[in-house]
Amino acid sequence: MVAVDASSYAGTSRPPPLLAPGHRPWREHSALPGFNGAFAFTLVYVALIILLPLAALAARPWEHGLGGFVEAILQPRTLAALRLSFGAASLAALVNVGMGLLVAWVLSRYRFPGRRIVDALVDLPFALPTAVAGIALATLYGPNGWIGSLLEPLGLKVAFTPIGVFVALLAVGLPFVVRAVQPVLEDLDASLEEASLTLGAHPVQTFVRVILPALAPALLTGFALAFARGAGEYGSVIFIAGNMPGVSEIAPLVIVTRLEQYDYAGAASVGLAMLAVSLLVLMGVNALQVMLSRRGAR
Amino acid sequence: MIPRELQTRAINGPVPAILLALTLAWLALIIGAPLATVLVEAFSKGLDTFLATFGEPDALAAIRLTLLVAAIAVPLNCAFGLAAAWSIAKFEFQGKALLLTLIDLPLSMSPVVSGLVWVLLFGARGWFGHDLDILGIKVIFAVPGIVLGTIIVTVPLIARELIPLMAEQGADEELAATTLGAGGWTAFRRVTLPNIRWALLHGVLLCNARAMGEFGAVSVLSGHIRGLTNTLPLHVEALYNDYDFVGAFSAATLLAGLAIVTLVVKTVLEQLIRAGATAKPS
Numbered sequence: 001m002v003a004v005d006a007s008s009y010a011g012t013s014r015p016p017p018l019l020a021p022g023h024r025p026w027r028e029h030s031a032l033p034g035f036n037g038a039f040a041f042t043l044v045y046v047a048l049i050i051l052l053p054l055a056a057l058a059a060r061p062w063e064h065g066l067g068g069f070v071e072a073i074l075q076p077r078t079l080a081a082l083r084l085s086f087g088a089a090s091l092a093a094l095v096n097v098g099m100g101l102l103v104a105w106v107l108s109r110y111r112f113p114g115r116r117i118v119d120a121l122v123d124l125p126f127a128l129p130t131a132v133a134g135i136a137l138a139t140l141y142g143p144n145g146w147i148g149s150l151l152e153p154l155g156l157k158v159a160f161t162p163i164g165v166f167v168a169l170l171a172v173g174l175p176f177v178v179r180a181v182q183p184v185l186e187d188l189d190a191s192l193e194e195a196s197l198t199l200g201a202h203p204v205q206t207f208v209r210v211i212l213p214a215l216a217p218a219l220l221t222g223f224a225l226a227f228a229r230g231a232g233e234y235g236s237v238i239f240i241a242g243n244m245p246g247v248s249e250i251a252p253l254v255i256v257t258r259l260e261q262y263d264y265a266g267a268a269s270v271g272l273a274m275l276a277v278s279l280l281v282l283m284g285v286n287a288l289q290v291m292l293s294r295r296g297a298r
Numbered sequence: 299m300i301p302r303e304l305q306t307r308a309i310n311g312p313v314p315a316i317l318l319a320l321t322l323a324w325l326a327l328i329i330g331a332p333l334a335t336v337l338v339e340a341f342s343k344g345l346d347t348f349l350a351t352f353g354e355p356d357a358l359a360a361i362r363l364t365l366l367v368a369a370i371a372v373p374l375n376c377a378f379g380l381a382a383a384w385s386i387a388k389f390e391f392q393g394k395a396l397l398l399t400l401i402d403l404p405l406s407m408s409p410v411v412s413g414l415v416w417v418l419l420f421g422a423r424g425w426f427g428h429d430l431d432i433l434g435i436k437v438i439f440a441v442p443g444i445v446l447g448t449i450i451v452t453v454p455l456i457a458r459e460l461i462p463l464m465a466e467q468g469a470d471e472e473l474a475a476t477t478l479g480a481g482g483w484t485a486f487r488r489v490t491l492p493n494i495r496w497a498l499l500h501g502v503l504l505c506n507a508r509a510m511g512e513f514g515a516v517s518v519l520s521g522h523i524r525g526l527t528n529t530l531p532l533h534v535e536a537l538y539n540d541y542d543f544v545g546a547f548s549a550a551t552l553l554a555g556l557a558i559v560t561l562v563v564k565t566v567l568e569q570l571i572r573a574g575a576t577a578k579p580s
Contacts (some may be wrong), residue, residue, distance in 0.1 A: 106321040
């Protein structure tokens with residue numbers, strides 16, 4: 001970061017601003033022009049596109065007081081939907097931590113034909129519109145689908161059950177974990193591993209004792225992002241979920257239903273609760289990472 | 299320290315082989331199979347039925363609306379991304395962390411919530427619903443609402459791409475240019491823009507893919523009027539709910555094709571960005 005101190009430009013620039021000692025100006029002087037215009041545009045845009053909508057979301061649930069908010073959240077149907085969305089998202093994110101680590105490991109450690117293509121394909125869930133993934137999954141796991149018809153004789157129903165929600169979130173979360181872990185794996189100092197191996201550690205021991213601790217923060221980030229995205233996911237889940245109230249209905253669908261009934265306060269209550277939980281998890285993971293890095297530094 | 303990139307090994311021995319096989323099988327199951335389903339279902343009644351989907355007026359209207367929405371949302375978010383990155387990365391001011399947090403916030407929101415917030419503002423019972431009604435302006439269940447939903451969902455994508463890169467590059471080169479007499483705008487155009495061009499394109503690409511494929515937010519805001527307020531993803535849903543599976547998957551191939559093209563261009567751009575980062579010693 002270049003912060004140009006006005007005093008170092010004595011004679012060519014304006015003198016340092018006269019301020020009471022200890023008072024810091026809100027922004028450091030820079031000889032580079034263009035701050036005011038760009039900053040003003042940024043602020044107006046953030047205010048209109050992010051702050052104003054967020055204010056509406058934060059203000060609306062309390063229309064019928066705190067009781068109204070609590071009632072909207074604790075209604076059995078809403079509670080079941082929240083439990084399903086957050087439960088399936090945490091389970092899927094957990095599986096994705098394992099599978100994402102495997103995929104990242106193979107992509108960063110081994111050379112094989114088609115590696116570039118496989119690497120690019122990992123991002124498909126980012127790029128593929130969720131509605132497309134949704135109808136494809138519903139067909140694939142439906143009673144006549146390639147996978148659904150194989151599972152049906154085993155008595156396992158995926159489509160139109162809560163399991164379907166979990167299955168859909170597996171694809172949604174995978175790239176978050178892979179893309180968080182892969183760069184760390186690639187930058188990992190190879191000599192540490194070699195030292196561990198030459199000193200007689202078993203490869204499994206080396207993995208658990210040397211590699212895994214170095215990956216832990218990235219795995220945590222991947223988990224949190226996959227979780228937050230999965231809990232709010234709508235398009236790829238809605239077709240396969242079956243949407244039975246209390247059983248396979250996800251939280252975002254409850255919001256949609258409430259809006260259709262013009263229950264703005266109820267819809268906003270569920271929306272605010274979802275956002276709050278996601279942000280809390282993300283903040284918790286951040287705190288955990290700070291702790292981890294402190295312990296690593298000791 | 300030996301960079302990992304040089305440490306990749308060929309597959310030898312049972313453990314790497316098993317790990318590779320597991321990886322490929324998993325990716326085939328959760329990414330390959332859904333993609334294959336789209337293609338197989340789309341062409342299951344032959345090429346003529348597939349093509350007939352795109353002759354329908356509703357499909358054409360949906361494609362047109364999707365292009366229109368992206369043509370409004372992407373340039374706006376691009377201008378925002380550039381302005382935000384210029385002020386955040388090239389200058390020091392207080393409250394920067396808060397501003398960054400706010401810009402990232404839509405990424406933690408469910409798409410449905412991203413749609414909901416606009417209904418809370420402009421819906422019939424929203425904060426400004428009554429005023430809009432008097433003025434005769436329709437936002438919700440109309441194109442402006444769809445545009446707003448798309449913008450909020452994609453607002454961080456370009457900014458996030460540019461801020462870390464421009465912060466890393468610092469302001470030295472721009473300062474040198476202005477010292478030599480260039481104006482701020484010229485410094486931006488002739489110095490900054492060439493330095494960030496591939497990252498900017500990368501951000502625009504991702505923003506565009508998300509804008510054209512957005513479903514949740516748009517679904518809350520569109521009202522689902524066929525031929526008028528259905529974007530292509532909503533048109534896919536409408537066909538699917540009508541049990542016109544071939545039609546739904548045919549329309550979906552267009553979106554899947556967009557995703558594939560996006561991934562290919564993205565991979566190329568990432569190589570260019572990496573080449574640019576190594577070519578320029580910092």
